[in-house]
Amino acid sequence: MDNAKIIKFSDTVREKLLHEVKARAAFYGIHPKETLPVDSEHSDSIVIGGKVFNRKIKDQRERLVKEVNHKGYEQVMDEVTYTWFNRFAALKFMEVNDYIPVKVFTADDAERTEPGIITHAIELDFLDLDSNLVLDMKADNKDEELYKYLILRLCNYLNKTMPFMFEKIEDYTELLFPENLLHIDSIVKDINEMIPEDHWREVEIIGWIYQYYIAPKKDDVFKKLKKNVKISKENIPAATQLFTPHWIVRYLVENSLGRLWMLNRPSSRLYEQMDYYIKPEEPETDFLKVNSPEEIKVCDPACGSGHMLVYAFDLLYAIYEEEGYDHSEIPEMILTHNLYGIEIDERAKELAAFALAMKARRKNRKFFQNPVQPNICALESVSFEEGELNAYTDAVGRELFTNDIRATLLQFDEADNFGSLIIPKVEDVTDILNLLRSKNLAGNLSILNTHQKVLQVLKQADYLSPKYHVVVANPPYMGGKGMNDRLKTFAKDNYPNSKSDFFAMFIDRNLDLAMKKGMVAMITMQSWMFLSSFEKLRESILDEHTILSMAHLGPRAFDSIGGEVVSTTAFVLENDQHPDYKGAYIRLVDGNSEAEKDGMLRDVVMQVRNSDAYGMEVR
8 A cells, every 4th residue: 555645645635625614604605603594484494694405405404503503613523524535445446346236436437527417317217316306407508516416315225234333314514525526626636646546446545545634633632732731532432443454453363363264173274374373383173162153243342444343244155165165155144253343433323334235246146136234333421310220120021131231331421432441341242232122112202212222231231241252452552541430430440450551451451351271362562571560461361361472563563653662562362371381482673574574474473483482482
């Protein structure tokens, strides 16, 4: 990937979109410091600042004004800007890979300049268009208006396949649709020209774009941190998101998921495609047994844009293929049974789900005809008013709610702050969740809203239950100095051995998420290996778990960061103790770039495979 071009693309398109979104808001009388009142109102129209708008515009504007009053002008403008940025990037990816039946941004042939979606507008029956409206706009040369209409219809069409990315557009998001998309210096031109087309063929491009999209906000958060401004829960995603290099992802996934499968199928040829897989020194008998691929559950509890899960999809596909499953059924089975992602960032959740859907589509051309929604959960804060749960439990059956279940329902009032670090009081909520889902409370409006909140909490608690064979993560990094007060108190109360940093708490947490004998694969800051503040964490790892392998990366493992800023280590743990196990420890601290460390790791893995050099530091 050409990171410089991706950075320029993200910066340029973000700024242009933000300018257009604000211009549209101003057109409807909504400005940073004031909102123009409605001058007059009629049965089918309103007048604002001398402009006449129809009833639909009135309703959309009212919702927009309400959001601006609730969240603030800048936040709403930022959210709408990102919504359109995200959709345009997704449409471009699908266009380049021929996943949609029409070209949205490029022409069909060299003799035309207009996008194919305009050229073939009258033929796009699948979009359920108003053909008379299309013909009228074409006759009047209203190409900009037609382009907007077609893109909105396409997004609504894609809602059936990917509701997580393309929500129905009938609100103020449509009102703030950017103008001048066909202009000579437009956003469409940037989308077509700023990033090489071959970059759009790999789904990881979406994650890279997002990292650079939020980079300015991340810089601002850390600038404020130097002035002792703590990181608020709203800014945790921007402050902690970091795209993991593909070679590190492969090391982690191959030595956890890949290792699990090789232990259960010693005759498997899967190792032939795992360049980073470290074979155990001796045959093992005491490991987590798996009878079939459908049993395996892989979780990334801080999944970001889904890079870990995307590669796990590839490895799982090879496993299913080797077991003789029908190729057309494998993508659906992987998304249904195997992969789980958890996030506190709704935007990242959308990207992770999109990435997995694109992986499924690449393997099965008919996937969109009957799509499966990826198991990606964005944790939401849910709170209950005093007496609300009592009224609910009285209505549905107080005997169903043990003290631990009631306690669990109250644990998610700051889920967007604590994220996957929340440990539900009840480990398995499957039974009560299924029971409550089966209840039809549509006629009881007084508790219906509470019912939906209870289901939301229990769904989130289910994702956070200790049911995973493999937990793999590049967790967020945040020291105690950056934590907001509520987060710092939560860390002290729940993670006494690892409270000094987010990443260390995630080591503790991930071991809890994994089944007994399950595997935890992570890349983290290296400080837990040395500092006295993490002594108890080290002791618990050595006394209760087993280090299967470790690649000590040191500095410069992330080219996107550079310098000595982040020194890291990648490792795989088993959630069980094997005192005599000889792990593989690989020293890569001397590499000066991702490429050097990657090459060194590959060389050492081959050396270890061929030399029985286990239980020692390999240089």
